[in-house]
Amino acid sequence: MNQAITGIGAVASTGRDIDELFHNLCAGVTGHAPLRGFERANFRARHAYEVDDRPVEGQDVAGRATALLLQAVAQAAKEAGLSEDLSGIPILVGTGLRELRSAELWWRGEHQLTEHDLHFGPALRERFGAEQTYTFSNACSASLYALALGSDLLAQEGGPDTVIVAGVDVLTESMHGLLERVHPTAPERVRPFDRNRTGVLMGDGAAAVVLRRDGYGEQVHGRLRGVAVNCDAYHATAPSPEGIAVAMREAHRISRVTPADLDLVMLHGTGTLLNDEAEAVALADVFGADRGRPLMTAIKSMTGHTSGGSGLLNLVVGLRALGEGRVPPTVGLDDPVAEAEGFRFVTGAPRDEEMTLMQLNAFGFGGINAVAIVEGAR
Numbered sequence: 001m002n003q004a005i006t007g008i009g010a011v012a013s014t015g016r017d018i019d020e021l022f023h024n025l026c027a028g029v030t031g032h033a034p035l036r037g038f039e040r041a042n043f044r045a046r047h048a049y050e051v052d053d054r055p056v057e058g059q060d061v062a063g064r065a066t067a068l069l070l071q072a073v074a075q076a077a078k079e080a081g082l083s084e085d086l087s088g089i090p091i092l093v094g095t096g097l098r099e100l101r102s103a104e105l106w107w108r109g110e111h112q113l114t115e116h117d118l119h120f121g122p123a124l125r126e127r128f129g130a131e132q133t134y135t136f137s138n139a140c141s142a143s144l145y146a147l148a149l150g151s152d153l154l155a156q157e158g159g160p161d162t163v164i165v166a167g168v169d170v171l172t173e174s175m176h177g178l179l180e181r182v183h184p185t186a187p188e189r190v191r192p193f194d195r196n197r198t199g200v201l202m203g204d205g206a207a208a209v210v211l212r213r214d215g216y217g218e219q220v221h222g223r224l225r226g227v228a229v230n231c232d233a234y235h236a237t238a239p240s241p242e243g244i245a246v247a248m249r250e251a252h253r254i255s256r257v258t259p260a261d262l263d264l265v266m267l268h269g270t271g272t273l274l275n276d277e278a279e280a281v282a283l284a285d286v287f288g289a290d291r292g293r294p295l296m297t298a299i300k301s302m303t304g305h306t307s308g309g310s311g312l313l314n315l316v317v318g319l320r321a322l323g324e325g326r327v328p329p330t331v332g333l334d335d336p337v338a339e340a341e342g343f344r345f346v347t348g349a350p351r352d353e354e355m356t357l358m359q360l361n362a363f364g365f366g367g368i369n370a371v372a373i374v375e376g377a378r
Contacts, residue, residue, distance in 0.1 A: 003154055003224045004125030004215020007080025007373075009072040012205040012303045013049040017075055022320045025328035026350040031203060032189050037101075038173050045179075046188035048171055049203030049304025060150045062102035062111040062144070066123045068206035069093065069168040072126065076164060080210035086128040089113035090160055091095040092150045093120050094142030094167040096308035096364070101172040121166075139364025140268070141229070142308030143167025143207070144372055147229035147315070154213045158299065166208035167309035175307075176202055182237075190305065191332035192211060192269030192298035193238065193276045193340050200270045202305020206311040221319045225357075225373040226255035232266040232367035239275050240367055244282035247369040251359065252286075259287040262294045262373075263355035266314040268363050269298025270305050280339035295353060297346045301331040311370060320357045322376030327351045 008018055013031020015021025031049035040046040051068065054061055076087060099118050106113035107137045122128040138145040143166070150165040176228035179200055180186050187199030211224065228250035232243025252258060268279055284291050299317055300306070306313055321327045327346045336345060360372040 002214055004212045004218070004220045005149055005217050005222045005224065005319065006210050006212050006218050006220055007082070007210035008319060009079065009219055010074025010207040010313060010316045011068045011071045012049060012301050012306065012313060013051050013203050014096040017322060018316055022317060023298055025317060026326060028329060028331050030331060031304060032070055037171060038185060043177060043180055045201060047188065048201050050171055050307050051204040058225035059268055060101065060105060062105050063099065064115065064204070065099050065122055065168050066202060066227045068170065069120055069166055070123060070127050072168070072206040072208040073164060073166055076208040076210050084128060085199060086130050086164065089162050089164055090132040090153060091124055091130050091164045091166065093125065093133070093148040093206045094144070094146035094308050094312065095135060095137055096139050096142055096169050097172055097175060098135065098137060100174065101170055104173055119215045138308070138368050139366060140307050140310055141362040141364040141368045141370040144305065144360065144362040145229055145312035147312065147372060148229050150211055151224055151227055154211065161213045163211050163359040164208060164209055165312065166206065167312035168206035169307035169309045170204040171202045189332060190271040190300050191201065192267065192271045192301050192330055193280065193336050193345070194335055194349060195334050195335045197271045197276070200272045200305045203306045203315050205303055205306030205307055205309045207316045209312065209315065220377045222322060222377050223375045225257065225375050226251055227370065228254060229370045232369065237365050239278040239363055240286065241278045241281040243345050243371050244278060244347065245285050246365055247371045248282060248286045251371035251373050257289040257357060257373055262357050262359050264318060264321060264358035265294045266318045266358060266360045267296055267302050268331070268361040271300065275363065277339045279363065280337060284339065292342045294343050295345065295346050295351055296343050297327050298330045299328060301333065306370040311360060314360050314373065316373065318360060318374065319376070322355050322358060325352055325354050327353065
């Protein structure tokens with residue numbers, strides 16, 4: 001596989017573009033703040049990781065997921081040297097919730113809504129002239145699933161030579177309420193892999209990449225070596241370490257790498273009571289004696305859980321880490337869980353190190369797993 005990533009874009013609570021985002025993550029700046037878009041008194045967990053883009057705090061507006069998506073796609077396209085006319089380029093979007101928040105506001109009578117507002121195609125057509133748009137709702141692994149499908153499109157004989165892959169999700173009342181109630185103690189902040197973590201909080205986020213069949217002679221951030229996806233269907237919400245391990249091994253196989261080759265793992269790292277331990281068990285199983293070799297970090301400790309957009313957000317941050325030789329820390333990780341013994345977590349401060357290959361993890365409800373291997377630009 002020789003697929004080049006020639007443009008990247010990102011918007012999250014910690015930065016409105018990749019430069020600001022990466023700088024703040026390395027500085028340990030988090031987007032953790034009191035709930036901005038809806039009534040705090042209705043919830044035990046009264047903080048989240050939201051993009052501060054509402055005209056009036058406490059009054060939510062519709063279409064925020066679409067707006068963040070358009071920003072991320074525009075950034076990636078511009079950086080790749082593409083025009084605003086993307087009519088000949090397929091755009092694949094991974095999401096967990098689409099415009100669920102807009103539907104919540106419509107149900108309350110606070111917003112007018114049509115069926116066209118519930119998916120991203122019309123907005124992408126209006127803004128960029130996009131003729132081929134695809135939306136995949138694969139829970140928290142959605143954007144890496146979209147990456148796999150975008151890669152497949154490029155690999156087809158007679159297929160396009162360029163695709164744009166994106167991921168997006170924003171906070172919704174229903175999901176925020178669901179996540180705070182599955183834990184006995186209301187989560188205060190996201191603390192991936194820490195023994196004292198209490199659960200996950202959502203964050204707003206969107207990311208996009210321009211993926212080309214070759215990319216020779218162009219600006220290249222990195223090259224996609226392979227993406228493996230599976231659905232182990234182990235449980236509606238609880239993850240399966242075995243299913244996750246299968247996805248990791250398949251990603252290594254199709255990318256022709258071994259655990260000893262990998263320099264960095266961008267962890268899924270949600271901070272939930274089950275997911276972190278399952279991810280750690282799978283990593284320990286697959287990496288074995290090499291578990292202490294790659295640096296590992298979990299940026300959800302600063303961005304919150306950006307759901308379907310989180311895999312691609314990991315990708316763009318990881319690309320910048322490979323390019324600069326600097327890995328942002330995992331904030332709030334003070335006492336790692338026993339299952340992660342021997343892991344080389346980055347904590348406290350960013351770690352400077354030369355790196356070439358990284359692994360990206362994304363796992364969703366229902367056992368929907370995705371693992372990608374990416375090589376930095378040389």
